[in-house]
Amino acid sequence: MIESQRHSYHLVDPSPWPISGSLGALATTVGGVMYMHSFQGGATLLSLGLIFLLYTMFVWWRDVLRESTLEGHHTKVVQLGPRYGFILFIVSEVMFFFAFFRASSHSSLAPTVEIGGIWPPKGIGVLDPWEIPFLNTLIPLSSGAAVTWAHHAILAGKEKRAVYALVATVLLALVFTGFQGMEYYQAPSTISDSIYGSTFFLATGFHGFHVIIGTLFSIICGIRQYLGHLTKEHHVGFEAAAWYWHFVDVVRLFPFVSIYWWGGI
Amino acid sequence: MAEIELKTAPADFRFPTTNQTRHCFTRYIEFHRCVAAKGEESGDCGMFAKYYRSLCPGEWVEKWNEQRENGTFPGPL
Numbered sequence: 001m002i003e004s005q006r007h008s009y010h011l012v013d014p015s016p017w018p019i020s021g022s023l024g025a026l027a028t029t030v031g032g033v034m035y036m037h038s039f040q041g042g043a044t045l046l047s048l049g050l051i052f053l054l055y056t057m058f059v060w061w062r063d064v065l066r067e068s069t070l071e072g073h074h075t076k077v078v079q080l081g082p083r084y085g086f087i088l089f090i091v092s093e094v095m096f097f098f099a100f101f102r103a104s105s106h107s108s109l110a111p112t113v114e115i116g117g118i119w120p121p122k123g124i125g126v127l128d129p130w131e132i133p134f135l136n137t138l139i140p141l142s143s144g145a146a147v148t149w150a151h152h153a154i155l156a157g158k159e160k161r162a163v164y165a166l167v168a169t170v171l172l173a174l175v176f177t178g179f180q181g182m183e184y185y186q187a188p189s190t191i192s193d194s195i196y197g198s199t200f201f202l203a204t205g206f207h208g209f210h211v212i213i214g215t216l217f218s219i220i221c222g223i224r225q226y227l228g229h230l231t232k233e234h235h236v237g238f239e240a241a242a243w244y245w246h247f248v249d250v251v252r253l254f255p256f257v258s259i260y261w262w263g264g265i
Numbered sequence: 266m267a268e269i270e271l272k273t274a275p276a277d278f279r280f281p282t283t284n285q286t287r288h289c290f291t292r293y294i295e296f297h298r299c300v301a302a303k304g305e306e307s308g309d310c311g312m313f314a315k316y317y318r319s320l321c322p323g324e325w326v327e328k329w330n331e332q333r334e335n336g337t338f339p340g341p342l
Contacts (some may be wrong), residue, residue, distance in 0.1 A: 113287065113290040113340075114339070116339030116340035116341060117294075118339075118340070118341050122339050122340075122341070
């Protein structure tokens with residue numbers, strides 16, 4: 001098939017996944033709005049939409065893996081597409097987080113008279129930044145180092161070592177999530193506690209969500225590495241996971257400094 | 266007819282903006298901190314009192330007084 005085409009590009013077979021993803025997104029958004037305004041059937045539509053979206057992601061990416069790893073369609077030129085695309089996706093995520101950090105700075109640098117002109121507002125219980133938050137900043141940093149270790153192992157052809165390194169990456173990520181969950185459970189304030197709670201939990205919450213996505217991505221890379229999908233010249237999927245992981249890691253540094261450390265003083 | 270002297274709180278370089286909300290709030294807090302430090306009857310706090318009464322809308326002062334009585338005033342008194 002690929003031998004008979006006289007160009008190095010990939011003309012994809014027709015696929016139902018783009019439309020099914022769109023329908024899933026539609027169901028999720030409409031269901032979400034319905035649920036939030038207490039319309040009947042909102043919760044059901046929201047859940048159905050989310051399940052459908054997750055299913056679409058699973059089958060779409062499964063097809064990409066089949067086309068690339070198993071059918072060999074991903075030549076160097078084709079690889080550029082996902083590479084640039086993923087970088088641009090990360091840029092869009094940076095913009096997303098920028099909004100939440102800006103919201104945090106807006107509220108905390110010049111606190112309004114309604115909350116007494118002080119930050120943190122009176123009565124808000126603030127976490128000691130040098131306890132769990134600090135540990136939970138070092139853990140993603142180490143996890144980032146582990147994923148770099150995995151990358152070097154892949155490049156050197158040391159396949160087993162790469163699996164171990166990815167396992168270390170994922171374990172550290174899970175420990176982080178565990179600690180963060182515990183911290184949320186024991187936190188003295190909630191998301192409803194004034195603008196402090198809103199900005200704090202939105203920024204850290206979305207960060208945590210992205211950590212979970214990054215962890216899943218790394219687990220999949222670990223499985224693929226174990227199954228032998230990744231070679232030392234061709235491992236775009238792994239590189240994407242590593243870039244995403246470093247991005248999530250850097251994003252953690254910003255709230256640690258500005259929200260946990262500076263915001264609690 | 267005697268000249269009526271009109272004056273208000275002096276310009277404060279800490280609040281150079283047109284929006285003087287923070288100026289009003291700060292003077293209100295300064296007055297109450299002064300009273301807490303020097304006592305209710307002391308005359309030293311009169312200056313701060315005049316400043317905040319000139320700068321702040323009456324509704325805000327009433328609301329803040331109520332909050333102080335309830336113990337829900339958010340400022341650093």
